[in-house]
Structures are given as structure tokens and as C-alpha cells.
Amino acid sequence: MSDNGSKQHKRVFSGVQPSGNLTIGNYLGALKQWAREQHNFESFFCVVDLHAITVPYDPADLRAKTREVAALYLACGIDPDISTVFVQSHVRAHSELTWLLNGITPLGWLNRMTQFKDKAAKQQADSVSTGLLDYPVLMAADILLYQTDAVPVGDDQRQHLELTRDVAQRFNHMFGETFTIPAAMIPPSGARIKGLDDPTAKMSKSITDSEYHAVYLLDPPNRIKKKIMRAVTDSGREIAFSDDPERAGVNNLLEIFQAFQGGTKEEVEAHFANARGYGDLKKEVVEVVTEGLKPIQQKYAELTTDAGYIDNLLADHAARAAEVANPTLELVQERMGFLKARR
Numbered sequence: 001m002s003d004n005g006s007k008q009h010k011r012v013f014s015g016v017q018p019s020g021n022l023t024i025g026n027y028l029g030a031l032k033q034w035a036r037e038q039h040n041f042e043s044f045f046c047v048v049d050l051h052a053i054t055v056p057y058d059p060a061d062l063r064a065k066t067r068e069v070a071a072l073y074l075a076c077g078i079d080p081d082i083s084t085v086f087v088q089s090h091v092r093a094h095s096e097l098t099w100l101l102n103g104i105t106p107l108g109w110l111n112r113m114t115q116f117k118d119k120a121a122k123q124q125a126d127s128v129s130t131g132l133l134d135y136p137v138l139m140a141a142d143i144l145l146y147q148t149d150a151v152p153v154g155d156d157q158r159q160h161l162e163l164t165r166d167v168a169q170r171f172n173h174m175f176g177e178t179f180t181i182p183a184a185m186i187p188p189s190g191a192r193i194k195g196l197d198d199p200t201a202k203m204s205k206s207i208t209d210s211e212y213h214a215v216y217l218l219d220p221p222n223r224i225k226k227k228i229m230r231a232v233t234d235s236g237r238e239i240a241f242s243d244d245p246e247r248a249g250v251n252n253l254l255e256i257f258q259a260f261q262g263g264t265k266e267e268v269e270a271h272f273a274n275a276r277g278y279g280d281l282k283k284e285v286v287e288v289v290t291e292g293l294k295p296i297q298q299k300y301a302e303l304t305t306d307a308g309y310i311d312n313l314l315a316d317h318a319a320r321a322a323e324v325a326n327p328t329l330e331l332v333q334e335r336m337g338f339l340k341a342r343r
């Protein structure tokens with residue numbers, strides 16, 4: 001019984017932490033794809049607030065960002081009539097299943113996670129939280145609660161997905177078939193936008209040292225312009241796609257242009273054939289990004305004028321999510337040998 005009975009379409013689950021600011025990288029690499037694919041799957045898009053407390057954070061900021069990320073999901077085209085958009089902590093089963101899965105997850109599996117090692121290395125050893133180590137088990141709980149078939153995530157989450165599959169298989173082996181084994185859905189590498197200040201690294205939404213690292217989805221036009229005009233390029237002048245790390249900056253700007261404007265790589269290169277230099281390229285990138293974000297920003301403004309709209313929607317959708325998650329949790333409890341509480 002790896003299917004809880006009511007699945008019409010294959011299920012998708014994904015999530016973003018409500019920390020930092022969502023960037024055009026999140027949009028092009030994730031949200032835009034989710035919105036496009038939502039018709040082909042039964043989708044659950046979660047704001048993973050429980051994950052956000054595994055590193056130092058500010059409570060007021062967490063609350064504000066949780067609403068903001070939920071509203072941005074919708075502003076980017078996720079349709080609440082089709083997909084379930086909810087906050088992780090609103091569905092208690094996420095925390096509870098994490099604890100149950102902790103019981104069967106070998107510590108060695110967690111100690112090996114490269115994201116844990118990277119994040120832990122950035123903090124003082126004695127302030128790294130237990131939650132940071134346990135992060136992948138919470139992520140496994142997220143995915144497994146919904147009997148998820150496919151998980152659209154970036155390449156950096158591949159290892160966490162493998163761990164999720166390993167945990168699910170281990171559980172099924174120990175207690176009988178219970179969980180669907182999920183597959184990762186990793187977008188093609190072209191969908192990976194790089195930092196404007198460092199075009200060899202993935203564009204990140206966590207606030208980095210540089211103000212000019214990423215264009216945020218809610219940046220006003222003057223900020224978009226400033227950031228893009230300062231993007232790192234090279235000393236040449238040829239405007240062409242390239243795998244050469246030396247020319248990663250120009251390549252990244254072209255990828256951004258193409259993602260917003262459409263067209264093939266050849267068409268994009270032909271479009272810039274008569275440009276006088278990188279300044280011209282940057283101006284056009286500013287233009288397409290500003291225009292591309294305008295409808296998202298307008299939608300965001302509409303969705304957030306009525307302060308209660310998002311909160312009400314999140315309450316409805318948490319109830320919808322719980323209807324799927326709770327039966328899985330109950331099945332797990334039963335399989336693991338917990339005495340059922342009398343009602």
C-alpha cells in the first residue's frame with residue numbers, strides 16, 4: 001500500500017525556505033517550472049519554515065518571509081485552485097514524522113551530507129544546531145508524507161533526495177511497504193542562473209556579502225538596473241553563449257535574457273550581433289528582466305493588499321495538505337507499533 005488510495009495524477013512536492021529573498025534564479029529554476037507543470041501533477045508547494053530555524057534567524061523576519069514566499073508562489077503563477085500551497089509548520093505531521101524517521105535513520109548517513117558539512121563549516125562548531133544535522137530527515141518527512149512521486153529540486157538537493165529514498169526503502173524493508181519511493185526532477189543545467197557578482201557560483205537567495213549578487217523578485221526597477229549594470233563580465237567584447245569559465249558572466253547574462261525573452265540561443269546571439277559591447281547587452285537584460293518581473297510584482301501587490309487573503313488561503317490549504325499527510329502518519333504509527341489512542 002504505497003499509494004493512499006486517492007491519487008489521480010502523479011504527485012509532486014517541493015518547497016523553499018522562507019529565508020533571504022527569492023531571486024530570478026528561484027523563479028527561472030523552480031517556480032516557473034512548477035507553475036508550468038502543475039497541470040500535469042497533483043502538486044504540493046510548501047513554505048518550509050521548520051527548515052529555516054536550523055540556522056540563526058530572526059522570528060519577526062521568519063513570519064514576514066513565510067507570508068512573502070507563499071504570496072510569491074502565487075504571484076509566479078501557481079494556481080491555488082489546482083495546487084496546494086501551504087506552510088510546513090501548519091501541518092503538524094511534518095514534525096511528528098521527522099521524529100519517527102529519526103528512529104530509523106543512521107547517524108552516519110547525516111554526517112555524510114555535504115550541505116550539512118558546508119553550512120556547519122560556516123558557523124562556530126559549538127553553535128551548530130542539532131536541527132541542521134537533522135535537516136534532511138525533516139525533508140524526507142515532507143516528501144514521504146504525501147506519497148510523492150517526483151520532487152522538482154535543484155542539483156544541490158540531489159544528495160538529500162537520495163537520502164529520502166534510502167530512508168523510505170529502509171522503512172519499507174523494516175516495517176512493510178509504506179512509502180512511495182520518490183524520484184528527483186532536476187532541471188537542465190541551462191536553467192541554473194549564476195551570481196551576477198560571481199558567475200561561477202549558483203545565484204543564492206541567502207544574503208551574501210555583496211549587494212550585487214542577485215536580482216530579487218521584488219526589486220524595484222532602479223535596483224534591478226544597478227545590479228545588472230554591475231554584473232561581472234570579462235575584458236572581451238564577443239556576445240555569445242560559452243562554457244568557458246572566463247566568459248561565464250556574459251554567458252549568464254545571455255541565459256537570463258533568453259529565459260525572459262524566449263527564442264533559441266542562435267536567435268539570441270543574432271539579436272546581439274550588432275551590439276557595440278557588453279553595455280548594450282546589459283541594458284537589454286535590464287529591460288527584459290524589469291518587464292518580466294512587472295506582472296509578478298503587480299500580482300504580488302494585489303495578493304497582499306488584503307492582509308487576510310494569504311493567511312486564509314494558507315489555512316484552507318493546510319487543511320487540504322493535512323488530509324493527505326495525516327493518513328500517512330497514522331499508517332506509519334501503526335506499522336511502527338504505537339498503541340492507537342482511543343478517541
Ligand code: TRP
Nearest residue numbers: 013014015016017048139142153
Ligand atoms: N532543502 C530544500 C532546499 O534548500 C528545501 C526543501 C525542504 C525541500 N523540504 C523539501 C525541497 C522537500 C523539496 C522537497 O532547496
